[in-house]
Amino acid sequence: MSIDISEDTAADTRELQVQRTPDLITDDAHALRVAKRLAEEFAPEAAARDRERRLPWAELDVFVASGLWGMTVPREFGGAGVSSATLAEVTATIAAADGSLGQIPQNHFYALEVLCVGASAEQQRFFFDRVLAGERFGNALAETGHKDFKRRTRLTRTTAGWHIDGRKFYCTGALYAHWIPTLVITEELGRDITCLAFVPRNAQGVEVIDDWDGFGQRITGSGSVQFNHVRVEPEWVVPFQASFERPTTIGPVAQIMHAAIDLGQARGAFQAALQFVREHSRPWIDAKVDRATDDPLTIAQFGDLAVRLRAAEALLRRAARFVDAAQAGPSDRSVAEASVAVAEARALTTTISLDAGSRLFELTGTSATLDGLGLDRFWRNARTHTLHDPVRWKYHAVGNYYLNDKLPPRHGAL
Known part of the structure; x- marks a missing residue:
């Protein structure tokens, strides 16, 4: 079934027509290669899109046509069924180039996981076919205006x-x-x-x-x-509710994508800082060196960021292995282990994304704050996205698991 866009609504929804049938991602390595190529294409205009609030219709069409939006569709339904590690790395790669483009598909992949876990075979076939044909999912999950979390829709x-x-x-x-x-x-x-x-x-x-x-x-x-x-x-x-009354990977999959978005923001900020210091920054006078790249304290700061960035990457890859294991054999324990591993990764990706975005300016200097450069977008994007759910509760879930063998709750926020 295709979405029928009538003449009298075409002015409002013309961008929603599928431009062409997407390519088919064949395996994990293919997905990673395509993501790298797209990131190089998306990065040059990222600051301008953010500054002008230019909605990325054309970029999304290219993104979807690449086949990446169908990469988690199971192989038995015609997709590549890529691993959680590949889903996370593709997300981080795109987010490093443009944080917003990295986040837009997050709920699309979330919906695909809900379908994998809770839909009938007929529903799976219908919606997986639509995704492979180029249609995309958004979301309407949260509600505001009330102090409780009860949903009223x-x-x-x-x-x-x-x-x-x-x-x-x-x-x-x-x-x-x-x-x-x-x-x-x-x-x-x-x-x-x-x-x-x-x-x-x-x-x-x-x-x-x-x-x-x-x-x-x-x-x-x-x-x-x-x-x-x-x-x-x-x-x-x-x-939906039934999918959380038994052990499923909906929550860990949702959270590993959030971690990957934050990791991408950190990578983007780190690379922007490297480039600016190499090309524009001046050393502090007390360093008594000619180049900012020879300033010993600047070097040490970059070393610290690099180490913690690599640690975040390692925790994310580790978490992905737990998620894959839980998908292969969901149980109370395997899903809890996946949730805790992802919470550990999120704790570190949250802090490194914020720190990299902030220290970018400490290391580059005042000239980096010029509005036309748009370097503030890394911290703004990281601060906004990391508020999705509080990192303090990640530490609580991890600590309670190890100290008291308390399994974390099963919901989309863990």
Whole structure:
């Protein structure tokens, strides 16, 4: 099934037409090569896109056409079924070039994992085929305006059809999506349960509002979505709550992508600092050297950043092995081990992304703060993205696991 874009809505959704059938990623090595090539293509205009808040429609079309958005589709459904390590490295590679472009597909891959874990074979075939044909998922998961975490967007099921009403925020990628996976509450056997409804972006009653004005991740499209009696088909609704009542890898997969985005931000800041110091910075007068690259204290600072960056990379690769093991054999213990390993990686990727973005200026000097350079985007993007869930709770989950053998809770934030 293809999304039908009618004449009278074409002005609003013309960018959502699939430009061409994507290439097919064949294996992990192929995915990594393609990501590296795309990062080199995306990097030169990243500062301008951030500064001008230029939405990356053309870049996303290239990104999707590369085949990378279908790389986690299982092999039995025609995809490459790449490892968690490859998913993380591809994400980090793109995020190093452009933090927003690195984050936009995060919920797309999250939705694919939900489908792998909880959807029927018919639903999997339908949606995996759509992804391999070039359609992309956004998200409408979070809600604001209340102090609790209760979700109020409802799916009402009647003999006249199924309809969604509600409002969501932090809807990263929804602006660019063909489908918006939406977290809904519905009644079943007298109790409320949670489902994920895949809503066509151009369905009647869907209003995607580009009102994200955070100081970082400016072009992620992380604004609002309003659902006004939006009709959905039963086969577009996937169980969600049940996927957390048993051990599954939805949470660890979500979190390893967040860690990879932060790692990419750190890599980008580190490389920008290296380039600026080599080409523009002056040494401090007390160093008594002619070049900034010979300043001993600058050298030591870069050494410190490099060591901690490599440590973050190693923890991310280690976490990916645990996630792959949990996907191959999900159990209470294997999923907990994956969650803890990813939490360890997130603790370090959070701190290195923030530190690299901040120390970039300490090491380069005042001239690096000129607005036209856009070097502040690394810290702004890292600070914004790392607020997704607090790193202090990562340390708590890790400590409680090792000290008290307490398994972490199963939800999307761990």
